[in-house]
Amino acid sequence: MIGVALGSLWNRRFVAALTMASIALSVALILGVERLRTEARDSFANSASGIDLIVAARGNPVQILMATVFGVGSAGPGISRDTYEMVAARPEVAWAVPMQMGDNHRGFPVIGTTDAYFTRLRHSGGQPLVFAQGVPFEEGDAAGAVVGAEVAARFGYAPGTVIVNAHGAGAVAFDVHEDAPFTITGVLERTGTAVDRMVLVSLAGFDALHAARGPVAADPFDDPLAGSGLAAPGAGEPAMPGGLAVEDDATPEGHGGHPVDHVPEAEAAQDADHAQDVDHAHEADLSAAEDHEHDPDHDMATDHAHDVSPAAGGSEGQADHGDHDHDDPEHDDHDGHDHDDHGHGAEDVPDAHAGHEHTPDLLNAVYVGLADRGAVLGLQRAFSEYRGEAISAVLPNVALLELWSITGTAETALQLMAWAVALAGITGMVVMLSATLEARRREFAILRSVGATPARVFALILIEAAVLTLGGLALGSLLLTVATLLADPILSARFGMRIGAGLAGRGELAMMGAILLAGLAAALLPALRVYRMTLADGLSPRM
Amino acid sequence: MSPVLVLDNLSFGWPGAPRGVLDIRSLSLAAGENLFLRGPSGCGKSTLLSAIAGMVNVGPGQIRVAGVDVGMLKGGARDRFRVEHIGMIFQVFNLVPWMSALDNVQLPCRFSAARRARAGGDPGAEAHRLLSALHLPEAAHRAPARTLSIGQQQRVAAARALIGAPELILADEPTSALDEDAKAAFADLLAAECAAAGAALLFVSHDRGLEGRFDRALDFRDLNRWIAP
Structure with missing residues (x-):
């Protein structure tokens, strides 16, 4: 029966291939949207997972999170080093890492921090940052820099390479700090988080870059200079x-x-x-x-x-x-x-x-790790009530949830679109199967004359639908894998996010199963028609 | 040896039709016998063949094929019974157009283990043998059925009816699409191959010219009382 079904499809291979391609496209779209969504969430969550609180000048938590952890958007006004001292001195605080940002190196964010960043920060569920090559810059070394794996891989950087940075966050630098070169002291192992695309320098180094200006708004167009x-x-x-x-x-x-x-x-x-x-x-x-x-x-x-x-x-x-x-x-x-x-x-x-007016003491944010996470809410309130300066303490996970609730609508819209495309693909299949039924009446009558029961003819149509849908699923997965491999370097460079060509997870298998079922369910329509037709036609269909 | 086909007071009318189509007192066909059933179109010959093949519902006890009461069989069982004991040849369009001649011939073996077993366990070889015996050129064996001439297609259909040696071959106007010379040649070939396979043949046609080529000939109008004046 499967042989007959395959042969029949092969006989109509052009239309069958088109049908399969349309299903494949929708499969790739559905799985791609899902994979992108989950990987983006994982990547974001992994990037922020080791930070209990982010202290920054008062502002929107999502914006603060995006700017400080992912280097996206404006970091806002700075906070003073006194505030940092205050934060670090709190008894609940196990560690505090100051962060300065706003510059970029060929499109990758440049972060000013201390070497505590390397010893304290954790990512992806508690993993420490590991140096693939070299060592951290020394505290106070104004010319040392550590680069993330993506940055190193993209430009072929290794310890000893001298680099210069540009002001502002865009990939197109308007203002290049050629005068303040850095020597790379270390390259970090790939983490699959935002760190991969960062250039980390010491506070002194960052100050040297910005000696002439206040904290940077991170938007070249906002900068009066x-x-x-x-x-x-x-x-x-x-x-x-x-x-x-x-x-x-x-x-x-x-x-x-x-x-x-x-x-x-x-x-x-x-x-x-x-x-x-x-x-x-x-x-x-x-x-x-x-x-x-x-x-x-x-x-x-x-x-x-x-x-x-x-x-x-x-x-x-x-x-x-x-x-x-x-x-x-x-x-x-x-x-x-x-x-x-x-x-x-x-x-x-x-x-x-x-x-000069520059105050090198200004920081953009402070990452805080707590000795006891239970103290996080109390500490958050304490910081928001701090009188020295208007600051916000952001819980990264809460901010992420807020971010997902904002992007959720768009995600849902994307998913709906993807499923709508799948619906179109499956409809195309039903149209194709139905359109050929009339022309195949004789074929079915012949099959009946040689012993095929109406149930088997019914099954024949379902098998054809299954073959088309399974082919579409396989082709779609292949398409997605190819697209992923092509997109991976881009996503990795832009967002420090790696999708990888991993095998389908359980969720994806469930989706593929759902598509297969939808295909078979839709094929019931033409299959039932055929069933009735074969019963009515008997051995002498009217042609 | 018991007859392959026995009709006993067969009466049939299409549901809802004002009058019946078939009313046959009796007909019997011995194993290996061939019978020419003559009659104009529209007289119910095709309906009779459908009834024998179990494609229409008839009451119990009216049709027996190879000793089995066709009227007692239900649904899928009829389909299985049909493929095991009956080979069919239609007027035209006998073949699945995209399949090769060889694959078309082997179709009954796909659906029936009994036919497959009787074909000697290698339906491919048997199909090849039958096609050659029916004078289908070697080159045409693997060509898609739609590329064959009508005469070739009918010979492929005959081979398909014969493969796996069913007891009864039903041929419904198989020569009507052929020219005069081909008609006689096809009827002879078919009769000969049925004899070789030991199958009884019920050959239905309106063409009197073929009558003399069969063991026995009957006029459908004599057989079917609904038609009789």
């Missing part, structure tokens, strides 16, 4: 310890004059197109004057500098440049956000920042 076009001079250059030593007069072309003087002809035309005023000139100059020590980031950094750099040349630009003329030591401290200070090596920071 982003549009100032001051990125250029530093941006064009990797950090040069000797950078400042080069006096204007000592550079071949001289820096004394206006930027417009330095615009190479080749760039002049290009500059004319710039809507904003600006400063390519300096880049060109410095490039000529100084030795490039290109690190892998440099090309990108230069591009970005170009993008943002307000147009050099142009007489109206001159006035602006007067204020921001970078390499001129006289201007170093003349205004609070002069990017030029980034032109200094880290060791220059103390001098260069005299008079």
Whole structure:
């Protein structure tokens, strides 16, 4: 009987293949939505599982969680180091890890923290962070960095690699801290959580990056400095310890004059197109004057500098440049956000920042681990009533639930869509089976004449439906596996989330079973028609 | 040897129809005998064959095939009985179009262990033998049935009816779609193969020209009193 069913389907293989493909698509969609949903939840939960409380400036718990743990969105205003001390000093608190964020390294969040992060933080149900290579940065080491597995894998980083970071959270950096390079001291083992895509530096290192500004809003467009076009001079250059030593007069072309003087002809035309005023000139100059020590980031950094750099040349630009003329030591401290200070090596920071508003003491969040988890609610209230500063203490798990309740509607909509597609696929199958019944009446009559009972003819239709549905399930799973393998690196890079091509879990098997049953149930319709038909036709169907 | 087919006071009318279709006092067909049943279309020949094959409900005691009272069988049992004891050949469209000639011939063996056993345990070889005996070219054995000519298709149908040696072959106007020469040749072949297989043959046709090729010939109108004037 199965042979007859397969043969009959093979005879109609084009339509059968289309039917199977439509079922496969819906299967892949249903399972994909489900897998994505559960993996996202697992990944998020695993990322936050080791943290009992997150203390941050008062705000929405979901936003705080997203920004601090997953590096998504704005971290909000900072909290003071005094608050951190207060938190850490509470008797209920077993450990407190300060967190600074808002920068990115080629699209990956840069986090300023202490080495307690590596010793204290747990993920995925209590696992510690393990170093695949190297060691944590030393406390107070302003140039050490530890990168997550995804970051290391993506760019081929290993201990010893020198990297630079950009301001803001976007993958497209407008403002690159080329002046504050970091040397990677360690690479973490893959965790399947948000940590995989983090670049962790010491608080001192983060402060060095941000010496010129307050805590970062983590959104380049919110940053009043982003549009100032001051990125250029530093941006064009990797950090040069000797950078400042080069006096204007000592550079071949001289820096004394206006930027417009330095615009190479080749760039002049290009500059004319710039809507904003600006400063390519300096880049060109410095490039000529100084030795490039290109690190892998440099090309990108230069591009970005170009993008943002307000147009050099142009007489109206001159006035602006007067204020921001970078390499001129006289201007170093003349205004609070002069990017030029980034032109200094880290060791220059103390001098260069005299008079700056920056308060390196500001943190974005503090991760808190409790000695006794039972104290968490009391402590949360105590923190929210803290008078020193407006802070919130977020329970990650509660915030996650809140997040899921927000995304739940969308998830449900996605699931409904997926099932609707499945319904369409199965309907297509029923249409196909039904449409061919008339043409197959003779076939059924012949089968009856050679001994097939009406029940067997009925079964024939069901077997065909089962073959189509099972084929669709198999093809759909295959499709999903391929899609997963293709999407895995992207999801891993964007969200630190790994779906993996794992075998179907129990939930997925149940769904596949449900699809199979739905297919068979739908096929009852044409099967019953055939049953009646074969009874009525007997051996002489009217054709 | 008991007759293969016995009709005894068979009467049948389609449910709801004002008058009956069949009213036959008696008819008997011995094992290996072949009978030509002549009659115009619409006289109830096909209904008789359906009744014998157990496709329509008749009362108990009216039809016996191979000693079994067909009217006593129910549902699935009739289907199994039919495939075990009866081979059928229709006017046209005998074959599952997408199956090869060989697969079509083997169909009864798929549904009946008895036919499979009588085919010698290797239905493929037996099908091949029958097709060759019925002069189907070797090349046509594996071709899908729909690619064969009508004459070839009828010979494949004959082979399918014969495989596994059922006691009775029912042929319902099997030659009506064939040309004159082919008709005679097919009737001869079929009769010969039935004789070789020891099967009784009930050959129903309106074509008087074939009458002389069978052991016995009957006019359906003489047999069926509903038709008789």
